[in-house]
Amino acid sequence: MTQLQSDSALRLGRVGGLELSAERSAAWSMAALWISLSAIGVWLLGFGMWEAILGGLLAVVVHWVSDFLHQYGHAIAARRTGIR
Numbered sequence: 334m335t336q337l338q339s340d341s342a343l344r345l346g347r348v349g350g351l352e353l354s355a356e357r358s359a360a361w362s363m364a365a366l367w368i369s370l371s372a373i374g375v376w377l378l379g380f381g382m383w384e385a386i387l388g389g390l391l392a393v394v395v396h397w398v399s400d401f402l403h404q405y406g407h408a409i410a411a412r413r414t415g416i417r
């Protein structure tokens with residue numbers, strides 16, 4: 334089996350026979366995105382502080398889930414064409 338992930342990647346488990354992992358920078362990127370979206374909520378959209386923080390978190394979760402589904406689609410397509 335080919336090793337595509339770095340040794341520093343966080344192992345997240347297996348889903349449908351596929352190994353899940355994330356680079357450590359993904360956690361920092363998600364935190365930066367959460368803070369940025371929360372700030373946009375407060376300063377540009379006029380939300381209250383807690384509304385903006387929860388909205389920012391919800392947006393990050395929706396982003397993460399949609400990215401996961403997108404990448405999972407690539408993995409399924411690769412598997413169907415014989416790539417292991």
Ligand SMILES: [Zn+2]
Nearest residue numbers: 403404406407
């Ligand atoms: Zn893609």
